[in-house]
Amino acid sequence: PSAVLSCLDSEQAKIRLFAMNIAAETGLKESAPALIKLAEAADDPDDLIDVLTAMSKIRSPEFLPLFKAHLEHPDPLVAAISLEMMGAYQEHGALETLVEVIRRNEEDDRFAICEITTWSALGALGQLGSEDSLAALASLIHHKNPTARRGVHEVLIEAGSRALPHLDAILTSGASGEKIMALYLLGMIGDRKGGSHIISALDKGLLDQANMKFAAYEALGQMPSMQSLVSLVDGLEHEQDPLAL
Secondary structure, three states: OHHHHHHOOOOOHHHHHHHHHHHHHHOOHHHHHHHHHHHHHOOOHHHHHHHHHHHHHHOOHHHHHHHHHOOOOOOHHHHHHHHHHHHHOOOHHHHHHHHHHHHHOOOOOOOOOOOHHHHHHHHHHHHHOOHHHHHHHHHOOOOOOHHHHHHHHHHHHHHHHHHHHHHHHHHHHOOHHHHHHHHHHHHHHOOHHHHHHHHHHHHOOOOOOHHHHHHHHHHHOOOOOHHHHHHHHHHHHHOOOOOOO
């Protein structure tokens, strides 16, 4: 360790990089002061990426302020590493920034490609795992970019039953496309309580379009419960639209 720390102060960039990699692989927390000094002195994005990558593997508490300072860095890879670390450090105060990064990728001149910063922000939101972060993810359920949308869906499915209240809220007040997405996710989660939310929405007339009913019945078919089965049998008796039937 003492040799690694000594090499982090070398005047030769290749030796410093070699020492950073060893410090990262061995989780050398004693290297924190030297790495912070290198990060603060880095005037080239590539150099900063090397330091941040090492820091992301060591995850010393002293690194958090530095990661937070680079959330909006103009270099996308620098920003992506920093955004990802908000989840690793459970930095709930960064929630608004994470959501803003993802929403920015919906702008007319940007939504065609899922940016690396968006993917990192989605992963961080999933790691935070709070009710606020789940609510934020649910609000992004119909993201303009299909890759980002898939990322949102994957995180919500992984959240399982904890995502149900937020998906139920969409069934109550969401737009048509959002409701269909919510129904799809409820089916993928497969929790019986999700079936209760779907049946309630059907009974209240909140799913009054054929494509919504189709999605609702398909989701119910993925939930092994007597309540779901009864609702499906009831649908056979009352539905007139061929698609829903």
